[in-house]
Amino acid sequence: MNSGISELFRRQYGAISRADATALGLTRRQIVQRVRSGLWVEAKPGVYRNAASPITPELLIMEAILSAGSDSFASHGSAAYLWSMLTWKQVGERAAVTVAGSRNPRRYGFDVHRTSNPQWERVRRWKGIDCTDPLRTLIDVSAVVAAGVLDSAIDRSLSSGLVTVAGLQQEIGRRSVQGRNGLGILRERLKVRGFSGAPRPSALEMRGIQFLRTYRIPVVGREVVTGPDGEYRVDFVIVDRVAWELDGYAWHFSPEHKARDERRRNELRAEGWELYVSDWRSLSGEPLVIAHTLRNAVARAARSS
Numbered sequence: 001m002n003s004g005i006s007e008l009f010r011r012q013y014g015a016i017s018r019a020d021a022t023a024l025g026l027t028r029r030q031i032v033q034r035v036r037s038g039l040w041v042e043a044k045p046g047v048y049r050n051a052a053s054p055i056t057p058e059l060l061i062m063e064a065i066l067s068a069g070s071d072s073f074a075s076h077g078s079a080a081y082l083w084s085m086l087t088w089k090q091v092g093e094r095a096a097v098t099v100a101g102s103r104n105p106r107r108y109g110f111d112v113h114r115t116s117n118p119q120w121e122r123v124r125r126w127k128g129i130d131c132t133d134p135l136r137t138l139i140d141v142s143a144v145v146a147a148g149v150l151d152s153a154i155d156r157s158l159s160s161g162l163v164t165v166a167g168l169q170q171e172i173g174r175r176s177v178q179g180r181n182g183l184g185i186l187r188e189r190l191k192v193r194g195f196s197g198a199p200r201p202s203a204l205e206m207r208g209i210q211f212l213r214t215y216r217i218p219v220v221g222r223e224v225v226t227g228p229d230g231e232y233r234v235d236f237v238i239v240d241r242v243a244w245e246l247d248g249y250a251w252h253f254s255p256e257h258k259a260r261d262e263r264r265r266n267e268l269r270a271e272g273w274e275l276y277v278s279d280w281r282s283l284s285g286e287p288l289v290i291a292h293t294l295r296n297a298v299a300r301a302a303r304s305s
Contacts, residue, residue, distance in 0.1 A: 002026065011128055014053025017066040018046040044108040057081055057088040057095075061129060064095035064110035071100040073123050074131035075113060080141045082131050083162060085153040091145070098132070098140075113140075134162040135171040142189070143182025150189050165190070204280055208236065208246040211283060215291040218298060232268055234275075238294060239301045241272055247279040274301075 004024040008016055021031055034040040035048070043049040044067040053059060061078045074082060075098040077091030095110035100118035122136045132140060138157060142150050157163045168190065172183055205222075212219055221237035234243040245265070265275055274297060278290050 009050045009053065012062050012066075013056060013059040013128075014050040015043065015059055015062045015066055016048050016050075018048070020066075021048070045106075057093075058127060058129065060110075061095045061097075064097050064108075065130070067108055067110070068097045068099050068105045068112060069103070071103070071118070072097045072105075073118075074098075074129055075137070076111070076140045076144050079131040079137040080145075080153055082126050082129060083134050083137060083157070084160070085134075085137065085141070085156050085162070086145070086149065090149050090152065091141075096144075135167055138163065138168065139171060139175055139182060139186065141182075142186035147185065147189060150185065151192075154186075154189060204246060205235070207280070207283060208244075211287060211290075212236065212244075215287070215295075217291065217294050226268070226273075227271070232264055234268070234273070239298055242274045242297050242301050243268075243276070244294060245275060245277045246283065247277055 002024060005016065005021065005026070008020060008024065018028075018031060022028070031040070031048070035042055038051055040048045041051050043063045047063050047066045049055075049059065049063065057078075061074050061082070064078070065072050065074060074096070076096040077086065077094070078096045080086040081088050081091050096113065097110060098113045098115055098118065099105060100115060102114065102116070104114065105112060119136070122133050123130050124133045125131075131137070134157060138153060141153055145153070158165065168186075172187055176183055209219075209222075211217075218238060219236050220239060222235070224234050224237045224243070226232050226234060235246050236244045238244055247261075265277070268275060276290075276293060276297060282290060
């Protein structure tokens with residue numbers, strides 16, 4: 001096989017367009033001969049698959065891009081799959097591309113989205129395929145998947161460091177001006193997941209104080225410094241060596257910050273502290289559960305003293 005053809009098949013997961021094949025020296029007759037002999041399979045009009053190549057999601061996405069034309073790129077569910085936000089099954093096992101301009105290519109087994117503003121600066125090459133960047137992908141996919149699937153995409157994107165909460169909120173603000181579909185859904189899911197809508201730390205602390213007063217839970221200290229070198233701080237000490245932490249993590253969510261928090265809390269537990277952690281969402285939605293837990297902790301401490 002022509003070395004240029006072999007290399008292109010390798011880079012494009014086993015797919016090639018008729019235009020690329022002829023540019024690399026093959027005639028139309030030679031292309032037809034390869035199809036008839038079973039070496040190639042015509043996956044879509046003008047797009048061919050190396051019969052020896054495994055059929056992967058990447059191959060199907062590449063075939064869709066080659067079929068849609070040079071002004072297209074992977075987007076929506078396909079981009080979410082490429083960035084590992086979602087599995088191929090979660091995106092419906094169907095490729096999706098965005099095409100610039102008013103051209104409307106035939107949909108040969110894949111989804112086509114058209115845009116008059118492709119924002120090429122927001123298109124990245126990832127895994128050898130042109131696709132929308134992570135922030136744009138989350139915005140786009142929020143309009144085409146169910147809420148539960150979107151939750152998975154949000155969680156994986158944040159935990160892997162592809163995006164940040166602050167970056168998402170800024171992107172939502174920018175795209176709101178354009179009236180993009182799915183923004184309201186994404187905004188709501190971020191709030192439901194606890195990644196946005198949290199009060200600022202000072203306001204969150206006041207909510208915690210009001211909660212403890214309302215449910216008559218004792219407090220012997222606030223913002224208590226502890227640890228061998230005074231390197232730790234706990235939000236509320238309920239009784240001796242029993243503390244309640246109120247987490248407003250929407251303001252600083254990152255894998256690094258969560259790991260740092262967990263390490264600090266484990267070290268405090270190793271020093272004999274009994275720690276209870278709530279977030280602002282549970283404080284608003286399940287106050288009775290939190291109150292019950294803290295009262296039981298107080299009662300146990302009283303019995304053991």
